[in-house]
Amino acid sequence: MxxxxxxxxxxxxxxxxxxxxxxxxxxxxxxxxxxxxxxxxxxxxxxxxxxxxxxxxxxxxxxxxxxxxxxxxxxxxxxxxxxxxxxxxxxxxxxxxxxxxxxxxxxxxxxxxxxxxxxxxxxxxxxxxxxxxxxxxxxxxxxxxxxxxxxxxxxxxxxxxxxxxxxxxxxxxxxxxxxxxxxxxxxxxxxxxxxxxxxxxxxxxxxxxxxxxxxxxxxxxxxxxxxxxxxxxxxxxxxxxxxxxxxxxxxxxxxxFDSVIDSVVKTESVTESKSKVIEWLDEKQAKGSSVLYVAFGSQAEISGPQMEAISAGLEESEVNFVWVIRKCEADVIISELGKRVGDRGMIVREWVNQIEILKHKSVNGFISHCGWNSVLESICAEVPILAWPMMAEQPLNARMVVEEIKIGLRVEMCDGSVRGFVKADGLKKTIKELMEGEKGKEARKRVREVGAAAKAxxxxxxxxxxxxxxxxxxxxxxxxxxxxx
Incomplete structure (x- = not known):
């Protein structure tokens, strides 16, 4: 009782x-x-x-x-x-x-x-x-x-x-x-x-x-x-x-979680962007397509070469994706990616309601910097994580996600370092494993269990x-x- x-x-x-x-x-x-x-x-x-x-x-x-x-x-x-x-x-x-x-x-x-x-x-x-x-x-x-x-x-x-x-x-x-x-x-x-x-x-x-x-x-x-x-x-x-x-x-x-639409501040432009994201996700769901959500938080500073590698990895992975970018130093790179992938990818430059996106039934993976809020939101939405820590305690959170509670995988750094460069082919490989591979299936099963425990x-x-x-x-x-x- x-x-x-x-x-x-x-x-x-x-x-x-x-x-x-x-x-x-x-x-x-x-x-x-x-x-x-x-x-x-x-x-x-x-x-x-x-x-x-x-x-x-x-x-x-x-x-x-x-x-x-x-x-x-x-x-x-x-x-x-x-x-x-x-x-x-x-x-x-x-x-x-x-x-x-x-x-x-x-x-x-x-x-x-x-x-x-x-x-x-x-x-x-x-x-x-x-x-x-x-x-x-x-x-x-x-x-x-x-x-x-x-x-x-x-x-x-x-x-x-x-x-x-x-x-x-x-x-x-x-x-x-x-x-x-x-x-x-x-x-x-x-x-x-x-x-x-x-x-x-x-x-x-x-x-x-x-x-x-x-x-x-x-x-x-x-x-x-x-x-x-x-x-x-x-x-x-x-x-x-x-x-x-x-x-x-x-x-x-x-x-x-029961009132996500009203839960986050929006300017009119952000509200429009949010609606477009959900509309796009609805279209993917109707076609039975799975979507990867990509977001690195509001404070991560990513170099131009790394942005190019992320763009190439997403393009070559052939998965559908939503990529939220808060700081647009690499506008040319991002614009070119948008042209190349067409309707397979959606790039958002404003603040979004992350909970609402993660809750969407089409979203089946999350490339995350492993800020603690994002980890918890992913758990509660029962979406597995591809961990890519950037700063602060995020590397420790990534270790917890992958090694302790086993709800995700980790991106492949080219030199094996926690803070190494991620090449396009390495990113492509880990994306495919998260979204389609056996390790991704195991992480998806485990995150459902942890998510249920969170709700309880x-x-x-x-x-x-x-x-x-x-x-x-x-x-x-x-x-x-x-x-x-």
Whole structure:
């Protein structure tokens, strides 16, 4: 029989959510907002003026009066960051991320002024990159929970590698290193970005990461966008060796799966593009044709030669494909590909509703950078992945996808390196294997099993459903006790 754990309705809960200014960080917390209001929790979201339209439109179907949005001024005059750029998605280069992230601390006085005007705040859920919000929460004696959009696997492996200083030795960048405590897992220095892959990591960005980590350790808990059944081993490890407690309440994207058309912000041009994509997919489905979805996220910087190789690999694979391109430095290459493949391929240059595309019955494969949101969306849509990690913790996510939960394959790098070049013929071969081969069939079967487990975790009585209810009740109790002191 399903659990009937109830929310304590005697005292009304009010959650403050403060996402980092990046769509990949923001969207999961907007999904969380929907789950909270479904439990009669009121929500206040903090953001900036430029990010407010995205959030407002995303949440336009939420019940009236349940979610409020407060905009704060984003710092101006930051070195190399153009005026009006208030999201990492619009940075001229991802190399400017450290300056952007550190600059958010200048928002603290405005955040605290607004927080002072709010009443009966139960807790603050803020992104791990907004470490300074812990100080603000402590001033108001409000519990702060950290949100990190990472898997338990990536968190556990990164922590283990760090505390054991596994990357400080003489190994080459691509030499496999065994992870203590997870002896079947092997990583390389190239599975980590700078400064983490340095033998003696240091510098301003490392200082920022350490500061964020310390703030998280001193917060009340960590919200994790995952579910226990998929990575219990890694979550148990984190619970035993780290603080604070991780609360698995995902996959959060499942809050949108029944209303995907209304769930993502669209300008008029994006809405038109989305309709054309779905119309094109409908045509392929009617013909019994299978489609490969290709997307590398909004921040990956892909070289011209690599774009040429991707184009050639897609053309030579002879599969139908939708390729979403967010940054079009290679417009000539892409335009020529469009002419050569004709109706077999569709190239989209705007933001799309990825969930809607992955859910389409014609889509049977996903070439992905393995950002955690994309991995979860692929799992929930039961679509296998061809993993091509680009940055951040994506190489670790790719290892999880291929080696741990076995829901996908990996692209073939020409030199065997995690960060190697992918040639057209290698891409063609792995695409064909994913879409038509035995390994692809095995991954497709496995992703259906994991997808079903994800849905069960989020359903009434499931592990993530229970965890969110427990979290609401617990922070409600903590806040009430603080008020009595």
């Amino acid at each position: 399903a659990s009937t754990l109830q929310i304590n309705s005697t005292h009304h809960s009010h959650f403050v959510l403060f996402p980092f200014m990046s769509k990949g960080h923001t969207i999961p917390l907007l999904h969380l907002a929907r789950l909270l209001v479904n439990r009669a929790v009121s929500v206040t979201i903090f953001t900036t003026k430029a990010n407010q339209p995205f959030i407002s439109h995303f949440l336009k179907t939420a019940p009236e009066g349940t979610i409020s949005i407060i905009t704060l001024p984003f710092p101006s005059g930051i070195n190399n960051i153009p005026l009006g750029v208030e999201s990492t998605d619009t940075l001229p280069s991802i190399s400017l991320f450290p300056q952007f992230a550190v600059a958010t601390k200048l928002m603290q006085p405005y955040f605290e002024q607004s927080l002072n005007d709010l009443s009966n705040v139960t807790c603050i859920v803020s992104d791990g990159f907004l470490s300074w919000t812990l100080e603000s929460a402590n001033k108001f004696r409000i519990p702060r929970l950290t949100f990190y959009g990472m898997s338990g696997h990536a968190s556990a492996v990164s922590y283990n590698v760090g505390v054991n200083r596994l990357l400080s030795g003489p190994e080459s960048n691509d030499e496999l290193i065994t992870v203590p405590g997870f002896l079947w897992i092997k990583v390389t220095r190239n599975d980590f970005d700078e400064p983490f892959n340095m033998r003696d990591p240091s510098g301003p960005y490392m200082d920022f990461v350490v500061e964020s980590g310390i703030a998280s350790e001193n917060s009340y808990g960590i919200i994790m966008n995952s579910f226990y059944e998929m990575e219990s081993l890694f979550l148990d490890y984190l619970n035993n060796v780290k603080k604070p407690k991780p609360w698995c309440v995902g996959p959060l994207c499942l809050s949108e 975790a989020m359903a009434d009585g499931g592990s993530s459903w229970r965890t969110l209810n427990e979290l609401i009740n617990e922070v409600q109790s903590v806040r009430m006790n603080c008020g009595k002191e």
